[in-house]
Amino acid sequence: AQRVTQPEKLLSVFKGAPVELKCNYSYSGSPELFWYVQYSRQRLQLLLRHISRESIKGFTADLNKGETSFHLKKPFAQEEDSAMYYCALKEGAQKLVFGQGTRLTINP
Amino acid sequence: DTAVSQTPKYLVTQMGNDKSIKCEQNLGHDTMYWYKQDSKKFLKIMFSYNNKELIINETVPNRFSPKSPDKAHLNLHINSLELGDSAVYFCASSQAWDRTNYGYTFGSGTRLTVV
Numbered sequence: 001a002q003r004v005t006q007p008e009k010l011l012s013v014f015k016g017a018p019v020e021l022k023c024n025y026s027y028s029g030s031p032e033l034f035w036y037v038q039y040s041r042q043r044l045q046l047l048l049r050h051i052s053r054e055s056i057k058g059f060t061a062d063l064n065k066g067e068t069s070f071h072l073k074k075p076f077a078q079e080e081d082s083a084m085y086y087c088a089l090k091e092g093a094q095k096l097v098f099g100q101g102t103r104l105t106i107n108p
Numbered sequence: 109d110t111a112v113s114q115t116p117k118y119l120v121t122q123m124g125n126d127k128s129i130k131c132e133q134n135l136g137h138d139t140m141y142w143y144k145q146d147s148k149k150f151l152k153i154m155f156s157y158n159n160k161e162l163i164i165n166e167t168v169p170n171r172f173s174p175k176s177p178d179k180a181h182l183n184l185h186i187n188s189l190e191l192g193d194s195a196v197y198f199c200a201s202s203q204a205w206d207r208t209n210y211g212y213t214f215g216s217g218t219r220l221t222v223v
Contacts, residue, residue, distance in 0.1 A: 046211040098151040
């Protein structure tokens with residue numbers, strides 16, 4: 001059963017427009033969620049974790065337990081935000097389960 | 109100073125061959141992982157080791173054998189390579205007890221192409 005779902009494989013927005021990358025999860029316990037980003041030809045990097053309630057590179061994500069969602073948002077997209085974004089759920093002590101990923105393209 | 113390093117970066121080999129990919133981390137983390145990223149960019153866990161002990165083994169064919177000589181190294185050996193093994197293999201590490209800063213640090217990946 002899919003535990004992390006990113007419904008959009010591809011998302012394209014114009015520079016300066018708001019961005020929202022969707023992530024839904026299914027987990028019976030108390031979830032710990034993360035967003036990872038992979039820029040072109042680079043390694044996967046941790047973008048943010050819900051437990052820290054941080055904002056990184058202008059991105060935020062709020063855990064909504066009622067909707068079982070952890071959408072990633074940015075009010076004004078920049079061209080350098082173009083990348084592959086993965087939502088991940090921590091299962092058990094150490095395993096991260098990743099969603100299918102969303103390729104975000106920011107058009108000039 | 110690279111935190112998680114994998115070698116080689118690229119590997120092209122023929123079907124039926126045996127090959128190894130190496131991974132080393134200098135972060136002092138206690139857990140290491142192998143993930144496979146397929147052509148559709150889907151990331152799936154294969155193995156995890158905690159302090160040299162295998163803790164996750166996700167229905168991977170037994171042609172794949174991980175080996176962890178110490179907690180800073182996790183190697184992946186693949187026997188009798190098949191076309192379907194072509195993918196990018198990522199190594200990662202984490203510190204299990206560090207709840208506040210928990211997250212994986214990934215290597216740069218090994219692109220394996222089986223011809």
